[in-house]
Amino acid sequence: MDVLEAINKRYSCRDYLDRPVEPDKVKKVLDAARLAPSARNFQDWRFVIVTDKALRAKMSEAANNQKFVGQAPVIIVGCSNNNHVMRCGQAVGPIDVSIALEHIALQATAExxxxxxxxxxxxxxxxxxxGIPDNIMVIEMMTxxxxxxxxxxxxREPLQAIVSYEKWSFKA
Ligand SMILES: Cc1cc2nc3c(=O)[nH]c(=O)nc-3n(C[C@H](O)[C@H](O)[C@H](O)COP(=O)(O)O)c2cc1C
Known part of the structure; x- marks a missing residue:
């Protein structure tokens, strides 16, 4: 599957089969996260993989009672201990973890x-x-x-609504 095909096929799934994900496939999607780019190549992301049913039920509750969170056989919790702020004013931790999580989403689609x-x-x-320590940010999760x-x-908005060329020419 090429990248654009995976991008087109990916969607937010909120209903999962009661079928475990093969450990090899889990490893493959996690490897896609490992290979993601990060600011200064910090790689300060950490991922906690939750498959235990009782834990997933608790996680569903922690996720504002979103039932499908507990239904999904795997929950990936994206964390970071990186408190750096880049020169552009944006925080490294959430950006790096988010890129890695989207790598996961696309590789998962390909699988x-x-x-x-x-x-x-x-x-x-x-x-x-x-049991995540206080100094670690819990950034985003993914089922x-x-x-x-x-x-x-x-x-989705059309391209012309979200892109301008050479200068800012949006109405709002
Ligand atoms: C940062 C982020 C947080 C999100 N959180 C939730 C969430 O807690 N529950 C949920 O059902 N969907 C969540 N979504 C999914 C979005 O609602 C979804 O990506 C958006 O509606 C577009 O739909 P699509 O992913 O099917 O293309 C989240 C998406 C992003 C990117």
């Missing part, structure tokens, strides 16, 4: 799996459930599994 970003969660609850639903046509 016939599906994912969903999870930003609606209480980090302190996740910290307690997984992973075999889909039980299907992608709907994506709602």
């Amino acid at each position: 016939g799996l599906a994912t969903c970003w999870i930003g609606s969660f209480y980090p302190e609850k996740v910290r307690t459930i997984l 992973l599994g075999y889909p039980a639903d299907q992608k709907k046509p994506p709602k």
